[in-house]
Every structure is written in C-alpha cells, then in structure tokens.
Amino acid sequence: MKNLVVLSGAGISAESGIPTFRDANGLWEGHDVMEVASPQGWKRDPELVLDFYNQRRKAARKAEPNEGHKLIASLEEHFEVQVITQNIDNLHERAGSTKVLHLHGEIFKCRSSLDEHLVYDMEGDEIMLGDKCEKGSQLRPHIVWFGEMVPMMEPAAALAMKADVFVVVGTSLVVYPAAGLVDYTARNTPIFVVDPNVPEVYGREDVTAIQENASTGMKKLKDILLERYR
Structure with a gap:
C-alpha cells in the first residue's frame, strides 16, 4: 500500500x-497568546496558564x-x-x-517543568499549582509554546x-x-x-x-x- x-x-x-488558535486580533479565547502560550507567560503567571489549559482541556474532552x-x-x-x-x-x-x-504536544498529557522527558498521561482535566513530577518540579501542560523547540x-x-x-x-x-x-x-x-x-x-x-x-x-x-x- x-x-x-x-x-x-x-x-x-x-x-x-x-476554536482555532487565534482570531484576527491575535487573541486566543480572549487572551494574548504570549500570556498563555510562551515560557515568559508561564514564568510570569503560571496559575493563569494552568487555568487556561484546564479550560481548553475540558472543552476538548466534550468535543467529538x-x-x-x-x-x-x-x-x-x-x-x-x-x-x-x-x-x-x-x-x-x-x-x-x-x-x-x-x-x-498533547493537551491530555502533562510534563515536568524541570525535565521535558518526564511526560505523564492525565487522569483528570486539571493541573494545579503544587502538582509536581517525581523530581519535585511543577507540572505544566505538554504543549510546545512560542519560543520553544x-x-x-x-x-x-x-x-x-x-x-x-x-x-x-x-x-x-x-x-x-x-x-x-x-x-x-x-x-x-x-x-x-x-x-x-x-x-x-x-x-x-x-x-x-x-x-x-x-x-x-x-x-x-x-x-x-x-x-x-x-
């Protein structure tokens, strides 16, 4: 074949x-993409980033x-x-x-913010501040952000x-x-x-x-x- x-x-x-990644105004679900999809945004406000992807994850779960x-x-x-x-x-x-x-990347996976090779399947729909990998670092969405390889x-x-x-x-x-x-x-x-x-x-x-x-x-x-x- x-x-x-x-x-x-x-x-x-x-x-x-x-929703598509961003609209004509460069926004994604009302957010500047650099606030929620960049290492700088993550460093500045990890709670906002986690909440954003938690909401996206719930929406993706409902989609067919x-x-x-x-x-x-x-x-x-x-x-x-x-x-x-x-x-x-x-x-x-x-x-x-x-x-x-x-x-x-994949929205239903999370990974260590310290070691990108530590990737985990998610059981629920939320990653919270304080959720850590086996090496003790905060978990983050397993998503490639702007500025990342x-x-x-x-x-x-x-x-x-x-x-x-x-x-x-x-x-x-x-x-x-x-x-x-x-x-x-x-x-x-x-x-x-x-x-x-x-x-x-x-x-x-x-x-x-x-x-x-x-x-x-x-x-x-x-x-x-x-x-x-x-």
Whole structure:
C-alpha cells in the first residue's frame, strides 16, 4: 500500500467546536497568546496558564470527531496512513486513526517543568499549582509554546520524505516549522490541499486544491485518492 501522509491543522478541529488558535486580533479565547502560550507567560503567571489549559482541556474532552477526522481514519483501509497534526486535541485518535504524531504536544498529557522527558498521561482535566513530577518540579501542560523547540519536527520530516501522497487539511501553511514539511516531500510527490482558503504551495507543480472545509473536502478527496491510487 502507498504511504499517505496527512498534515492537519486547526481547521479540522474547528468543525468539532474547538476554536482555532487565534482570531484576527491575535487573541486566543480572549487572551494574548504570549500570556498563555510562551515560557515568559508561564514564568510570569503560571496559575493563569494552568487555568487556561484546564479550560481548553475540558472543552476538548466534550468535543467529538467530525466527518473529516473519520474520513482520514477510514483511509487506513486502503493506504498506510500517517497523520501529522498541529492540533493538541485527540480527535484523530478518537476517530480511529492509529498513527498520529503531535507536532505541538498533547493537551491530555502533562510534563515536568524541570525535565521535558518526564511526560505523564492525565487522569483528570486539571493541573494545579503544587502538582509536581517525581523530581519535585511543577507540572505544566505538554504543549510546545512560542519560543520553544519543536522536538517532533525531525521525525515528522522523516515521515514526509517517505510520503507517496501528501495531504494538507485545515491549515494555512503559515506556521513554521510545520509549514515547511511540504518541502521535505520528494519533488514528484502529489500534494492535495483541503481548506476553504487554499494556501499557496510554492515551487510545486503536482498540487490539487479542494476549496472546502475538512468534512466536505475530505469526502471529495477520498473519492479522488481511491480512483487514482488504490
């Protein structure tokens, strides 16, 4: 079976009721993103940051996978599918996708603020001040914040290099380094882009644009993929 790599972004989760990362004013749920998604914000007011993600976690728990997530999962019947997501929710997994790489972390995990390798699955929805890791440091969300390295970028790039088909869904391709994953694909790899506002893919010729939201667009794309590559 061909290797199908899917890069997903906020647009696919938005259909499940999870707000996109920030609005036109650079705010995320009413907060300046640097207040709640940066090492500086964490140092300045860790309680605010913890509360912010506790609320996001509860919202993500209530959200349900949409048709876009389910269609991506269903492609595993016909392809070797690897999802690379910029999203921190678990909607791809809940829809049935079995290989999901989270570039920017996972909201249902926490980690040591002292040792980034100490990562824990969360049992509840809240991290509180005073909750500590085994080394005695405060637990923090297992999220990649602005100004931090993206440790999963290297394995994601390796997956992109092996793609026979590369799909971009629900992302504007403006957030780096994730947007650069397209450049890791082989020059002859066909690229499909599903988004209401189709981003430009520079320097590539074999690009098929589907100007739809994830649910509608993925249905059209599945038909195309099965016709061309099954």
